[in-house]
Amino acid sequence: MMNTPAERIPEAGIEYIEKKPSKLKWALMAAFPIFLFTISLFLGRYSVPPNQVICVLGQRLFSLPIETFWTDTVETVVIRVRLPRAIMAALVGAGLSMSGASFQGMFQNPLVSPFILGVSAGASFGAATGLILELPALGIQALSFLFGLLAVVITYLTAHIYKVTPILMLVLSGMVVSTFFQAMLSLIKFIADDEEKLPAITFWLMGSLGSVSLKDLGIAAIPIIVSIACLYMVRWKLNVLSMGERESRALGVNNELFKAIIIVCTTVISSTAVAFCGIIGWVGQVIPHFCRMIVGPDHKVLIPATMMVGAGYLIMIDNLCRLLTATEIPLGILTAVIGAPVFAYLLRKTRGGWN
Amino acid sequence: MSVKLSIKDASFGYNDSQSVWENINIDVREGECLCLLGPNGCGKTTLLNCINGTYALKEGSVFVNNKNIKEMSIIQLAQTIGIVFQEHSAPFPYSSLEVVRMGRTPHLGLFETPSEEDTRLALSIMEELGIAHLAGKSYTHISGGERQLVLIARTLCQQPEIILFDEPTSHLDFKNQAMVLRTIKNLSQKGMTIVMTSHFPNHVWDIGTRVSMLGFGGMVVQGPVEEVMTEKNLSKTYGVETKIYDAKSGIGHIRFCAPNLG
Numbered sequence: 273m274m275n276t277p278a279e280r281i282p283e284a285g286i287e288y289i290e291k292k293p294s295k296l297k298w299a300l301m302a303a304f305p306i307f308l309f310t311i312s313l314f315l316g317r318y319s320v321p322p323n324q325v326i327c328v329l330g331q332r333l334f335s336l337p338i339e340t341f342w343t344d345t346v347e348t349v350v351i352r353v354r355l356p357r358a359i360m361a362a363l364v365g366a367g368l369s370m371s372g373a374s375f376q377g378m379f380q381n382p383l384v385s386p387f388i389l390g391v392s393a394g395a396s397f398g399a400a401t402g403l404i405l406e407l408p409a410l411g412i413q414a415l416s417f418l419f420g421l422l423a424v425v426i427t428y429l430t431a432h433i434y435k436v437t438p439i440l441m442l443v444l445s446g447m448v449v450s451t452f453f454q455a456m457l458s459l460i461k462f463i464a465d466d467e468e469k470l471p472a473i474t475f476w477l478m479g480s481l482g483s484v485s486l487k488d489l490g491i492a493a494i495p496i497i498v499s500i501a502c503l504y505m506v507r508w509k510l511n512v513l514s515m516g517e518r519e520s521r522a523l524g525v526n527n528e529l530f531k532a533i534i535i536v537c538t539t540v541i542s543s544t545a546v547a548f549c550g551i552i553g554w555v556g557q558v559i560p561h562f563c564r565m566i567v568g569p570d571h572k573v574l575i576p577a578t579m580m581v582g583a584g585y586l587i588m589i590d591n592l593c594r595l596l597t598a599t600e601i602p603l604g605i606l607t608a609v610i611g612a613p614v615f616a617y618l619l620r621k622t623r624g625g626w627n
Numbered sequence: 628m629s630v631k632l633s634i635k636d637a638s639f640g641y642n643d644s645q646s647v648w649e650n651i652n653i654d655v656r657e658g659e660c661l662c663l664l665g666p667n668g669c670g671k672t673t674l675l676n677c678i679n680g681t682y683a684l685k686e687g688s689v690f691v692n693n694k695n696i697k698e699m700s701i702i703q704l705a706q707t708i709g710i711v712f713q714e715h716s717a718p719f720p721y722s723s724l725e726v727v728r729m730g731r732t733p734h735l736g737l738f739e740t741p742s743e744e745d746t747r748l749a750l751s752i753m754e755e756l757g758i759a760h761l762a763g764k765s766y767t768h769i770s771g772g773e774r775q776l777v778l779i780a781r782t783l784c785q786q787p788e789i790i791l792f793d794e795p796t797s798h799l800d801f802k803n804q805a806m807v808l809r810t811i812k813n814l815s816q817k818g819m820t821i822v823m824t825s826h827f828p829n830h831v832w833d834i835g836t837r838v839s840m841l842g843f844g845g846m847v848v849q850g851p852v853e854e855v856m857t858e859k860n861l862s863k864t865y866g867v868e869t870k871i872y873d874a875k876s877g878i879g880h881i882r883f884c885a886p887n888l889g
Contacts, residue, residue, distance in 0.1 A: 290724060290746070291763060380718040508740040511731050514718055522679055522712075523785065524705030524733030569719035572740055 293567040293577070301566070301577055305362055305584035312358045312591050318349050321429050325350055356489040357481050361590045362583040363496045364481075364545045365555060369504050369582025370575055371538035372556025377510035377571050379439055382564070386542050386556035389446040389535065392421025392455035395546035400460040400473045413488075413547040420543030425450050428535065437531060439517065479550035479604030481590050492548050499537040500579065506533060507575035514571075551604050552586070554611030559585055561618050585595070628656040630693075631820045632678065632789055639670065639677055644686065646876025647673055648845045655789075655837075659781040660811075660821040662831045662852075665841035666865050674841070675791045678822065685727030688834040691789065705733035709787035713794050720765040723777045727762075728754055730784025740869045743785075752783045756810055779810055790814065792823035796830065808833060828869075829883045831856060840864040856884070 314325050320342075328350045330336040371386035379388070387393075387492060396523045398419025402412030427449045431441035465471040511531060512520045563577040589610060593601045632655040640646040647670040655661050678689055680696050689696045691707055699707070709730075715751045717726070726751040731741050741749075753759045758776050761769055766777060775795060782790055792811060798806045806825045812834045815821050825831070831838055831852055839849040840860060849862045850853055861869040861884055868887040873880070 291722070377719075382718065414672040500850040509732070509737075511719075511721065511725060512699060512732050515726075515729065518676075518681060519712060520732075521681055521701060522710045523729060523781075526701050564719075569721055570725055 291568075293573055297566065299528070300532055301580040305366075305580055305587060308584050308587040308591070309358050309362060310586055312361075313350060313354050315595060316349065316354055317594065318345070320346050320349060329355075350613075356486045357484050357590065358587055358603040360484045360489055360492065360548065361481055361587045363493060363500075364549055364552065365559075365586025366579045366583040367496045367500055367541035368545055368556040369563075369578040370500060370554065371541050371557035371567060373560035373571070373574055373578045374503050374507075374510060374534050374538060375556075376560055377514040379443065380516065380590055382515050382561060382565070383557065386538050387450075387490045387553070388443065389539070390423040390449035390453060391420045391428045391539055392546055392551050392553075393450040393457065395420030395543050396477055396551060397453045397460065397546070398531045399476055399550075400457055400464075403472050403476065404464055404469055409483075413491075416547040417543045421454070421539060421586055423453055424535065424539045424543075436528060436577055475602065476550050477604070478602030479552045479607070480593075480600070480602050481549050482600055484548060488548050492544050495540045495544050501538045502533065502537045502577070504575055506530070508572045510534075510571035510575070549603065552607055553604060554615065555582060555586060558611045558615045558618070561615065561622070563616065565622060630654050630659055631657045631659075631691070632680065632822070633676075633690040633693075635690065637674075637677065637689065638685045639673060639682065639683050643685075646844070646845075647839065649686075650845055650876050651687070651841075651847070652729050653839055653849065655820060657820055658815075658818045659836045660815040660823065660834055661837045661839060662835035663822065663824040663841060664828055664831065664864060665824075665847075666843070667826075669841050669843050671841055672793050675793055675822065675824060675833055677709060678791060679710050680704050689854070700847060702733050703787060707787055708789045708791065709782035709785045710791040711775070711778050711782050711793065711795060713797055714771050714778060714799075716767050716774075720767045722762065723758070723769065723773075724749060724753070724762040725766075726766045726777050727780045730781040733785055736750050749780070749784050752780045756783075757784050770803065772799050772806050773801065775807050776810060779807070783814075789820045789822070792821065794824055794826060797826060828856070828861060828873075832882050845849050858884075 313329070314320075315323055324342045326344050327338050328342060328347055329336040331340070332347070332351050368386055371385070373382045375386055376382050395416045399412050399416035401419070404417040405411075407415065427442065427445045428437060430445035430448065431437045431444055433441065461470060461473055464473060477490060509520075510527060511532060512523055512525050513527070515523075520530075559582040560574065560578050563574055563581055566581075567573045567577045585608075589606050590603060592610075593603050593606050596606075632653075634651055634653040637651040638646050638649040651674065653661070663674065665671050673682060677684050678696075680689075680699070680701070691704075691884060696704060722775055726747070728741050728745060728871070730749070731745040735741065735745075750762060750859075753762055756779065758773065758780060761773055761777065766774065769777070779795075795807050799807060808830060811821065811823065815834055815836075819879065823834075835852050837850065838852055838855045840847040840855065842864055848860050856871070858869055858871050861871070865886065867885050870887055871882060871884045873882050
């Protein structure tokens with residue numbers, strides 16, 4: 273008897289070939305940050321001939337036997353300014369985008385940002401306090417990092433009831449903690465001397481990679497890389513967690529442990545990013561959404577995709593900040609100015625990203 | 628047959644002063660299909676959540692293979708007991724294959740991702756249930772009945788010894804109901820131990836081997852289907868006069884019950 277088409281099971285069966293992002297897509301996504309990273313070493317306000325850039329990098333990074341024929345300034349610009357800045361942009365871009373994607377999975381909502389638990393509000397308050405106390409740069413960074421962590425710890429403890437931490441409670445207490453630290457930040461701004469301190473705080477809050485040094489990079493790189501590696505390793509479980517906590521538990525996921533891992537990783541990334549570069553909004557929201565359009569919703573492929581695209585995106589925006597106008601534009605302004613319309617477009621195109 | 632699942636003197640309450648139900652005792656033997664009936668809000672789903680350890684009992688214990696579930700880890704529980712939730716949508720449009728593959732979670736380490744082997748198992752289970760054609764389709768874009776079958780496939784992918792079904796046919800039309808019930812019946816006939824809650828007492832005659840009727844506060848009556856499914860018990864459990872109708876037709880003997888609308 274012939275089966276009707278509706279009932280017929282295609283021969284596909286076991287040989288069914290799963291739709292996965294093509295090799296070309298992966299290659300393009302990997303090439304995106306590598307290309308932008310490379311050209312960002314050649315671009316800048318201080319003009320350095322390309323052959324000098326190549327030779328400086330060859331001698332200093334790969335110990336090639338090249339004789340020095342460039343000035344000290346050229347070496348400083350390439351090795352101490354452009355290189356750490358591009359690496360930091362890549363790390364922060366990748367880190368924030370992966371944090372955003374992980375949180376969106378964990379909170380079962382594609383519109384969540386990595387700052388939802390109050391980390392940016394806490395870190396901003398910490399930095400402003402450091403600025404007003406006239407601490408050295410490292411002190412400001414440390415205070416900012418610690419207050420970022422503190423804000424998330426308070427959020428977590430507030431949400432923790434009956435030995436569990438429901439997602440909804442996390443969102444709500446994150447809002448409460450953010451509001452509190454934002455008010456405290458306003459208070460600091462209010463008492464800050466408006467000749468020097470207030471502009472310094474305001475400027476710092478806008479975010480910039482302009483002051484990143486090799487030393488900064490040395491401190492920031494390790495926590496960010498470790499957290500990125502950790503998020504990468506648990507990526508597939510995000511699929512399970514995004515089905516809801518009741519289901520993921522029934523499937524054998526220790527929700528509390530798993531949420532803790534994700535919160536710790538994202539908080540370390542965000543706090544470090546804010547401490548060294550100020551508030552860089554919109555990257556953590558736009559990039560995961562954009563990547564979902566390219567590779568689909570499966571976190572197994574989405575997380576590495578956000579890592580690559582996020583790194584490239586932030587290097588690109590930072591290059592625009594450096595080169596677009598005569599004076600450098602703060603990074604946070606451009607990520608929002610470019611991010612918001614792109615996000616609006618993606619929202620319309622994907623109808624909210626739900627289904 | 629040995630007792631697979633045993634609930635002893637169980638009570639549950641969301642707070643200390645009030646109990647949803649008390650003194651529940653249920654034994655489910657290997658290969659049995661126990662149907663849990665009862666009015667809305669009497670705590671059938673809660674009982675399922677206590678069996679798989681999502682909620683902790685106030686008093687009493689649940690034993691699986693004579694082992695108290697309190698002594699089992701979340702992973703061990705997931706390897707032994709699978710639960711098919713009421714069909715629902717997902718926040719992200721995963722492929723149906725991906726949803727089924729999630730069933731492998733209790734067999735994978737914290738940092739592990741599913742292997743080719745896991746994917747093959749997921750696909751062969753989907754084929755067995757006749758839903759292989761859905762593998763590439765988005766879970767959010769298939770019908771309610773198909774979603775329910777995908778969730779059943781996911782639970783089978785867990786390779787559990789007991790499967791709990793929470794209202795597997797609610798919101799489903801006749802065709803989808805038939806699809807889901809046929810699948811459950813097949814599983815039962817193959818020897819799977821099943822506990823299923825239902826709003827539709829009529830399904831019991833089709834697939835149940837035993838019935839437990841839960842009321843507000845505790846168990847009303849339980850036992851083999853033929854003994855327990857009486858007008859008196861149904862009327863008492865649901866708090867409305869219920870009639871059982873018998874029909875013999877060319878294709879066989881059919882029974883169904885319905886509330887008396889007066």
